[in-house]
Amino acid sequence: MEFIKAENVRFTYDEPDAENPEAPVHDVLKGISLSIEHGEFVALLGHNGSGKSTMAKMFNAMLTPSAGKVFVDGMDTADESKTFDIRRRVGMVQQNPDNQLVASIVEEDVAFGPENLGIEPHEIRKRVDEALKAVDMYEYRTHAPYKLSGGQKQRIAIAGILAMETDCIVLDEPTAMLDPRGRAEVMETIQRLNREKGITIILITHYMDEAVQAGRVIVMDSGEILTQGTPREVFAQVELLKTHKLDVPQATELSFRLSGAGCKMPQCVLTIDECVEALEPLLSGKGASA
Template sequence: MEFIKAENVCFTYDEPDAEHPDAPVRAVLKGIDLSVQRGEFVALLGHNGSGKSTMAKMFNAMLTPISGKVYVDGIDTADEERAFDIRRRVGMVQQNPDNQLVASIVEEDVAFGPENLGIEPKEIRRRVDEALKAVEMYEYRTHAPYKLSGGQKQRVAIAGILAMQTDCIVLDEPTAMLDPRGRAEVMETIRRLNREKGITILLITHYMDEAVQAGRVIVMDSGKILTQGTPREVFAQVELLKRHKLDVPQATELAFRLSGAGCKLPPCVLTVEECVKALEPLLSGKGASA
């Protein structure tokens, strides 16, 4: 079932110059068409300035198109009277968890969103406990957020969105400021919420190993969609991505270079495990199957 739909979306941060109406205006989004199904896990990729973060802000009405339409669960995001309804359906997790934590105790922070929705205290207590258990932070419920690691803080931020019972979580580079352990914690939480609770996930990331874990990858470049498909379909297009100065997973890069040097390897190796399996026959001198 279609949950998010964008139709010919255009957007610019620049205002037209009244004195020079013919002067060009820099478009950030240029006629974007995309859809996200309920329960999907989609990774949105692109280098800085590609428009991916701007597109993500369209999904919970933080921004609205200059032209075109964005619908969330059938609601037009341009309808200002429905903005609250949209944000109850789509929650956003930002890059820096410190910018989202507002209370001095973890459970109070997670309760902040439901309290602002006017939920009764007994229901808030239930939601907070359930959300903290979902991100495996329940044992830290009485801790001070500033004492937590970066990965733990980000999981608390995700719990705050869960407590509002949103259908979709948009995560804008949530692991960018984390160490490898924190990144792994957050990614495991995201995967589990998608797999076990059916929450729709839109993940903006610069880490290709994170994008590989999604069900679908959308690549943006210069305000347009460059390509999209399953991770294997997208990362098989190594030359296209490199022409647009975009990365591929390290295992894919290694396999691509070895193939270019004449080694017979399977098409589009995505993970370290796949790379090891593909290289074993070569290293043993038996050759690799196609």
């Protein structure tokens, strides 16, 4: 069932100059149309300036279109009377977890959102406990957030969104400031919430290996959708992505280069395990002929 729908969305940060109406206006989004279903896990890719973060902010009415429409669960994001309801359905997790933590105790931080929604105290207690358990941080509920690792802080930020009982979580490069362990913790949490709780996930990332874990990938370039599809469909288009200065997963890159060198490789290798499986016959054959 359709949850988020964008119809020919345009957005500009620069309004036309009244004294110089001929001056160029910088369009960040140039007629984007897309839809996201309930329970989907979608990765939104693109290099800096492609418009992906601007598009993400449309999903919870942080920004509204200069032209076109965005609907969340049937509600028009341009309707200010619906903003509160939209943000109860779509929560956003930013890149730097330190910018989202507001309390000196973990459980108080997670309770901040529900408190501002006017939820009853006994219900807040229940939501906070459930949210912390969902991100495997319950045992840290009385700890100080500043003492936690980057990955743990980001999981607390996610718990704060969960406690508001949103249907969708938009994550804007949530692992950009984390080490590999922290990245793995956050991605495992995201996958589990999508798989077990049916929460719609929209992940903005520069890491192609994270995008591979999504059910669908949307690639943006210069304010437009370049291509979209399953990870295998998208990353099979190596030459197209490279033409637009976009990366592919490392395993895909290696496979592409080996195929170009004359080695028989599958059409699109996405993971290290798939790459190893594809290489084993080649390596064993080479060893046998030596």
